[in-house]
Amino acid sequence: MKLYEKVAEELSQQISQGYYQVGTKLPSIRCLSKNHSISISTAQEAYRLLEDQGIVEVKPKSGYYVRQQNSPPKLPEISRPIQRPIDVSQWHQVLDLLTSHNRHGEDLITLGRALPDYHTATLQPLLRTMASLTRDVDNLGRSQEELNGLEALRVQIARQMMHSSCQLHPDDIIITNSCQEALSISIRVTTKPGDVVAVDSPSFYGTMQTLRSLQLKVLEIPTHPETGISIEALELALEQWPITAVQVTPSCNNPLGYTMPDNRKKQLYQLAQRFDIAIIEDDIFGDLSYNTPRSNTIKSFDQDGRVILCSSFSKTIAPGFRLGWAAPGRYCDLVTHMKYVSSGCTATVPQLALADFMAQGGYERHLRKMRQQYKQSRDIMLGWLKRYLPENIRTSYPQGGFLLWIELPEMIDSVELNTRLALQNVQIAPGILFSATGKYRNCIRINYSGEPSARQETAIKKIGDEIFKMLDELETNK
Amino acid sequence: MKLYEKVAEELSQQISQGYYQVGTKLPSIRCLSKNHSISISTAQEAYRLLEDQGIVEVKPKSGYYVRQQNSPPKLPEISRPIQRPIDVSQWHQVLDLLTSHNRHGEDLITLGRALPDYHTATLQPLLRTMASLTRDVDNLGRSQEELNGLEALRVQIARQMMHSSCQLHPDDIIITNSCQEALSISIRVTTKPGDVVAVDSPSFYGTMQTLRSLQLKVLEIPTHPETGISIEALELALEQWPITAVQVTPSCNNPLGYTMPDNRKKQLYQLAQRFDIAIIEDDIFGDLSYNTPRSNTIKSFDQDGRVILCSSFSKTIAPGFRLGWAAPGRYCDLVTHMKYVSSGCTATVPQLALADFMAQGGYERHLRKMRQQYKQSRDIMLGWLKRYLPENIRTSYPQGGFLLWIELPEMIDSVELNTRLALQNVQIAPGILFSATGKYRNCIRINYSGEPSARQETAIKKIGDEIFKMLDELETNK
Structure with a gap:
């Protein structure tokens, strides 16, 4: 952590502990510099950060004051996707992204891609x-030598997953090329063509x-922006349709950022048990939970091996790293076969290096740094959205990861918005990608993984300006 | 090339040019050492190599003589697999290998795995x-950045494939994790469950x-150990069965080592055209052809994009390298989609490094070295087989790569042989792996990729000893 960040955090804690009340004047820059034995410019940077986070505000010719705290944003309503199994479309939009x-x-x-910040010491x-x-x-x-991946790495992954209350044996784990391969294989071994799979919605x-x-x-199930897939709606769907598997991302969800409470995860597992279906649990952002210890995985409740847990290091380390894994429970033999036919063995060197990095504690250190950075960036990003976007938007309030879901006024077409923004060198992910039928047309997903910068702030301002312009045009054409 | 290898090659050329006739005495070691200004031990090593290759023989207390040349070994007959579509079994035997x-x-x-020698400067x-x-x-x-792989590498692959008369544009190429992924995707985009696919037999x-x-x-087609899949038998099969695709390894075949003559490759393509089916061409050993320029790929005859050419660098560079590719012709869009869902993007660093290695000429230099090494090792291996195995075996005569197919006496069960050899720390690949129905039970595949050594010679001797023992036991139990 840099010096100015330390000072800012100290001040931030004093504010949240009530040492400074809302509206109170804070120490002047000169005073802060003296008290902490830091330079004037470091003190300025500390205040600048607190301002970006929406914790303090500056009154010209007077000084810094404690601001009315950023309350959690206004969340989207529970989603209402079409309640019947459908074919997936939207490939060309995904390819475009x-x-x-x-x-x-x-x-x-x-801003449209889910790329982490990997420029870190x-x-x-x-x-x-x-x-x-x-x-x-x-x-x-x-x-x-090892079809299922190097044992040294599987040992480390098993240890890491204990944070999610998951008791895995290294032999329960199969290393893959990316989480995408793990998911793809898991779906292949639990379904056959024509089957119905239930998913949370919006969904990756x-x-x-x-x-x-x-x-x-695919059958998209109504999903709440704080508690995840609706157990009640899923139960109704299971009674009505011949569903073979349910695929969810219950921790640090993509795109909504929520983490399902543990009891809801357990209910989901029990429901799957009752209807005898498989659960494919995507935990790719799980290690980036802002709350530690992180929440349980659904896999941690698994008693009969019906949950296949999938993850990777593409979001926690870097996208080019291409190491994922699956813990396939009762499907272990099938997954081994499918992994072999899918791509044979997995590259050795990254596995060896990662096993060493994890064993030395480097991965945990890295996670601590990234969780803090992303949480800070989330608050700054929410501040920018407040400043530059229309007031009546709704946004998710991510509990981990680095992705934000924004619900724009209903008449805004985010595909059109994306096309216009591309001309200004800004890219977002239109909401339709996250639905099998092109729903969520007025939504966008953006990432806040990069350290907040003037360049990013400008991008958000451009998004806001373009939305206001589109609203004006719609008003005129009425 | 080492000095003794140079001297041996020179002598070998003089022999093949008729300068020394069969049965003639060759220069003494002292004489050779003087003529070539080399040490006595280098001269000895040169003769030892020629002896291993079966070119010279030593007569005690007399000297070295030109030996009756190693004629190509007695080849297996054309294969006769079951002529109807069947389900594939044998997974547990593959897993065991x-x-x-x-x-x-x-x-x-x-000896059972198809691993190249990657311990080379x-x-x-x-x-x-x-x-x-x-x-x-x-x-x-x-x-x-690039879903289909880095352009710099695709450019180099397109250049490399010109040696096989293939005109590929870099955009025609999609980088994958291994040839296995390329093959797997290619089969997925050209078939649907229940379809029939024709393959050469024995087959990878x-x-x-x-x-x-x-x-x-799978429908296994009779295959000739020198000219490959029987065009005539395939034609009959196409008339009789609803075949959707044919999968072959026509250059430096695994396991038979043949390279189909160009005109047969062209005939195969024309047949596919007539019956409107796809060809999936596995070229993974193609760059290791002992004859240069190497033969054409079937893809080089492709006029309507029905051939998907698949390859990788796992056999030419190293298995842990995990970089393959496909040139999918008319299936390009489908392959892009399938590659995305199969494992997302491919790791960057190996792609960048390989593109540079190829551009600098390093890959071609490496191939030249390996082709020569493997060809030399083939002859030494054939010599050992003559020495240690029963006379009535038949073996393939590989034209590239580093794999040898051995047909043992009909009563020998190679699965049993493998089990017995494992106790002596020798592993072979039983023939049943190469058939959908467990045919070729009396065949084995071994590799000769490692530089010939006493350790390897001992392994071959153990194989021979065990076979003789099994034959004795069978004789006794009659």
């Missing part, structure tokens, strides 16, 4: 180990495209 | 580049397990 960087080049601010030990392992040619052969587009590729039908 | 190293540890001589530049790229954290993010078990995972039926 995935390839827009190629067309726009370096200048594009990619806490990853340096990992890179050093990986570079040194790469020089040993023997490591190029080792992948062939990668999984839905997997359902599409397998000719599966 | 893939995991036996775990149970036996370092001492196991794994020609790979050092690649490893150095990769290590240095790893240190730059920016490279961990770059994979997300990885592809057959993919067919199994997709609930496809």
